[in-house]
Amino acid sequence: MAIERLAARARRLVFPVTLAVPVALAGCGLPAPPSFAPASYARRDAGSEVDVWAAISAPSRRTPLAGRPPGNAPVPTPLRAADAVALALCNDRDLRATVLELGVPEGMLRQAELLPNPAVEFDLRRTSDRAQPLQADVRIEYALTRALLTPARGAVAAHDLQAARLDAAASVLEAAFSATVLHARWEAAEERLRLARVSLATFAAARDGADALTQAGNISAIPAAAARASHEEARVVVARRELDALVAREALAARLGIADPARLVAAGPAVEPEAPATTLDEEKVVAGNLRLRATGERLVALAKKTGLLRLEGQTPDVVVDGHGEQDGLFVELGGGARISVPLFDRKQGSIAATEARYDGLAERFQAQARRLRAESRVVAAEVRVTDACARQYPTTILPARRNVLAETILMMNAMHASVFDVLDARRRLAEAESAAVDAIERQKIAHARALLLGNGGDAPLPQAPMSPRTAFEVPGEMTH
Amino acid sequence: MNPIDRRQFLGAGLALTGAGVGQISTAAAAPTTVGAAAATPARRGAAPALEVPNGAILPLTRQQTASGTVHVGHLVVEEFTHTFAPGLEARCWGYNGRTPGPVLALPEGELVRLYVTNRLPEPTTIHWHGLVVPNGMDGVSGLNQAPIPPGETWTYTFRPRRPGTYMYHSHFDEMTQMALGLVGMLVVLPKGPDPEHVDRDFVLMSHEWKMVAGARRPDPLAMNDFNVLTFNGKSYPATEPLRVRTGERVRIRLGNLGPMDHHSIHLHGPPFEVTGTDGGAIPRSARFPETTVLLAVGATRDIVFTATEPGDWALHCHMTHHAMTQMGHESGNFIGADTRALDEKLGKLAPDAMTMGQTGMAGMAGMALPKNSISMGGGPGPFGRIDMGGMFTVVSVRDGAETDRFTPPAGTQPRRATAEELARDGIVVAK
Incomplete structure (x- = not known):
């Protein structure tokens, strides 16, 4: 595939805002370097989108990803997902290394495209007969076959460079995706901690109420003891949530390259779901996947390399030369050629090795494509389900729980319920809010995965930084 | 009526x-x-x-x-x-x-x-x-x-x-x-x-x-x-x-x-x-x-x-719960309880809720109630709120027209005792 066509296709790979480099790669709160032309970015005020491919296609040492010292960008307060992505792209040293290492295939291409140098041999000879004049020979050789094959070697290197650029672009997407996911997890963990504290407060109130009734002599010791036990169990839950939030905060800070996690401030209660995501097109996911396309480029490079090796092996190595000799009064001029006969070494071993590499990589290409198809179907299902679940909480479940609380208060006024029932209803509301946070977290991650896949990325979820959450842990029963 | x-x-x-x-x-x-x-x-x-x-x-x-x-x-x-x-x-x-x-x-x-x-x-x-x-x-x-x-x-x-x-x-x-x-x-x-x-x-x-x-x-x-x-x-x-x-x-x-x-x-x-x-x-x-x-x-x-x-x-x-309307029994007995610590937390968790019954249950009338329900006690009477409900009615006996309002003759209702009366009858009320 010609690099122009590939580049043109890659330019369409523009990140939507949630995965994008929102303030532009050159941003991070700092001015763009003059060497990086603004035209490289598809900046739009509405979405602050960035043409990742343009950034990756620039000379590697001039990209802002590589050229900016990390870790100095200010941390916005509160830290939103787009901010987290921008910080991650500015500060991610692995990503910077990847971009810097684009210089390797660039150099290889440049080298491959260079013509071989001519060889010049110059001899001076004097015989023992001093009367004889000084003899001089000049000989110029040029490796003709090698020179003729230079464009073919360049083509192989060009595909390797293209593959490296596609991998680097994928790395940018994956870094942004990782930051998005870790940000969602951190926000959710902070919110779950807040709601666990609300739940703890309901148990504390129930304990106080049971204590008051016990001291007044109105109830036996059992309900008060039960309320105390439930309160202590709720404290354990809060401690776990605190640890979860700490771990999530540290994971995000590490991803963003921030030394002090205390600088991270969450935006606050986030119980509103995102708008439903558009559906994924499986064919487009496969066709646009950067890693898969990089593999395709490597396959092309290997195929071309095989052809090159075959040509090199079967083509006689022709070195042409011209020489001049001054022998006394005579000057002799001549020319010749040296031809190696490919009788034994026709690069059979190198060809076999390259073909084996090609075959292996082709298998991986197929496997990768199949996995992508499966992943796109899974993610499409995740998006549908998580959208529905996330909508269900604010539209139905949370209003119903709030209504339960309001009606329970009225029932308490009518003496058909107790203050402990009210506290129980309040705790169940917090429990539902926590479940809503779970649902919205899952929706955000599903959206991020869909965006990643839809824009050519492909990455497994970052390792969960905390123990799996199953249900909102509820200690014991309320006191009645 | x-x-x-x-x-x-x-x-x-x-x-x-x-x-x-x-x-x-x-x-x-x-x-x-x-x-x-x-x-x-x-x-x-x-x-x-x-x-x-x-x-x-x-x-x-x-x-x-x-x-x-x-x-x-x-x-x-x-x-x-x-x-x-x-x-x-x-x-x-x-x-x-x-x-x-x-x-x-x-x-x-x-x-x-x-x-x-x-x-x-x-x-x-x-x-x-x-x-x-x-x-x-x-x-x-x-x-x-x-x-x-x-x-x-x-x-x-x-x-x-x-x-x-x-x-x-x-x-x-x-x-x-x-x-x-x-x-x-x-x-x-x-x-x-x-x-x-x-x-x-x-x-x-x-x-x-x-x-x-x-x-x-x-x-x-x-x-x-x-x-x-x-x-x-x-x-x-x-x-x-x-x-x-x-x-x-x-x-x-x-x-x-x-x-x-x-x-x-x-x-x-x-x-x-x-x-x-x-x-x-x-x-x-x-x-x-x-x-x-x-x-x-x-x-x-x-x-x-x-x-x-x-x-x-x-x-x-005369079964007291039969002279209440929609009497509930699930509120718990809060009489004599000091609920200040509970109330402080409850006020933050559910501002519309309020504990009741610490001094008795007569003051519960007038609270917001669920739809289609009424206060367990009473209605207005000539001398304040009648806190009875349910199976309760009145036999009105009148000298004149049946719908006349009854006014107790002077001296036929209880009233606050004066200090002089207490002293006269030797009643000592501990402070």
Whole structure:
């Protein structure tokens, strides 16, 4: 595939805002370097989108990803997902290394495209007969076959460079995706901690109420003891949530390259779901996947390399030369050629090795494509389900729980319920809010995965930084 | 309650009497309570008209046949919306759009033909509780008759033999149908003069319902915790007073067909005698004065007294939970509890909630309540809020017009003791 066509296709790979480099790669709160032309970015005020491919296609040492010292960008307060992505792209040293290492295939291409140098041999000879004049020979050789094959070697290197650029672009997407996911997890963990504290407060109130009734002599010791036990169990839950939030905060800070996690401030209660995501097109996911396309480029490079090796092996190595000799009064001029006969070494071993590499990589290409198809179907299902679940909480479940609380208060006024029932209803509301946070977290991650896949990325979820959450842990029963 | 004089009562009763049998076929066409009571048709001799506070009397038509006079009535068994008190409604089952059904005032010894139209979703029957009727007319489904299918109209014909106070009710799926309201009072009027010589003759039927606050249908499965207690289908403050004049001899015909609970009906003021049950009149030699009568489930009691003292005299069930409306028992006993720590947290968690009952429960009225539920206690009285509810009403005794406001004579009410009085009588109040 010609690099122009590939580049043109890659330019369409523009990140939507949630995965994008929102303030532009050159941003991070700092001015763009003059060497990086603004035209490289598809900046739009509405979405602050960035043409990742343009950034990756620039000379590697001039990209802002590589050229900016990390870790100095200010941390916005509160830290939103787009901010987290921008910080991650500015500060991610692995990503910077990847971009810097684009210089390797660039150099290889440049080298491959260079013509071989001519060889010049110059001899001076004097015989023992001093009367004889000084003899001089000049000989110029040029490796003709090698020179003729230079464009073919360049083509192989060009595909390797293209593959490296596609991998680097994928790395940018994956870094942004990782930051998005870790940000969602951190926000959710902070919110779950807040709601666990609300739940703890309901148990504390129930304990106080049971204590008051016990001291007044109105109830036996059992309900008060039960309320105390439930309160202590709720404290354990809060401690776990605190640890979860700490771990999530540290994971995000590490991803963003921030030394002090205390600088991270969450935006606050986030119980509103995102708008439903558009559906994924499986064919487009496969066709646009950067890693898969990089593999395709490597396959092309290997195929071309095989052809090159075959040509090199079967083509006689022709070195042409011209020489001049001054022998006394005579000057002799001549020319010749040296031809190696490919009788034994026709690069059979190198060809076999390259073909084996090609075959292996082709298998991986197929496997990768199949996995992508499966992943796109899974993610499409995740998006549908998580959208529905996330909508269900604010539209139905949370209003119903709030209504339960309001009606329970009225029932308490009518003496058909107790203050402990009210506290129980309040705790169940917090429990539902926590479940809503779970649902919205899952929706955000599903959206991020869909965006990643839809824009050519492909990455497994970052390792969960905390123990799996199953249900909102509820200690014991309320006191009645 | 809107006061109404006896002339209006009689007018309403006569108007009802004129209505044809076929006209009382739906709840909408059924006679509604006009003011305080509806009255019986003209009675022989000096016997007073029946008065049914909050209730009605079934109109009967007289038909002359070769074998004598036949009194014809029509009961429609149906579901309708019943109001226990303003703010508390329920889908109930009853007769002619009311529960208890209209009082059946039947003449002693004369033939009665009662049509029963079943508009329920299930069969029903009617049992004439306490009456001696031909066995086939006794109304026990499966024992004495087949049940009346939905949509059909059947007839009961019998001749009431003994004057007195009786009841009628469904005898098919009794638990459900009686709990939902298929009950009513039946009075057999004597041929001759009333031997008790009363001036006023009231009919009161007690009932009990399980209505979860906010619900709109009584729970027929309930065995206890009945929380809506009614006289003639109404809970105080919707119960209409029994208005009499000073010196009148008053009879109250009490009946109880509630599902589970007996009631100790207590009359403040003058003592009474129980003069009869649904088994017949009590011999005078067996009567004794009392102020409370135990009204068992499935029993009637006639009490007679002379209204000697003017004023407003409470008449209520003395079981305290029966004199509350929608009393709940789930709030917990907070009397004497120091809830400051709880309240502080509760205020942050649920600002609309407030603990109650630390100093007693009298102050709970006026709180916001679930829809279709009312405060468990009371209504306005001449000296503040009356915190009774449920099975509570008032016998208003007046020297003058029955609707006059009663003003206690000077010196006949309690008041705050003065220091001089305390000192005079040697009362020391510890600080």
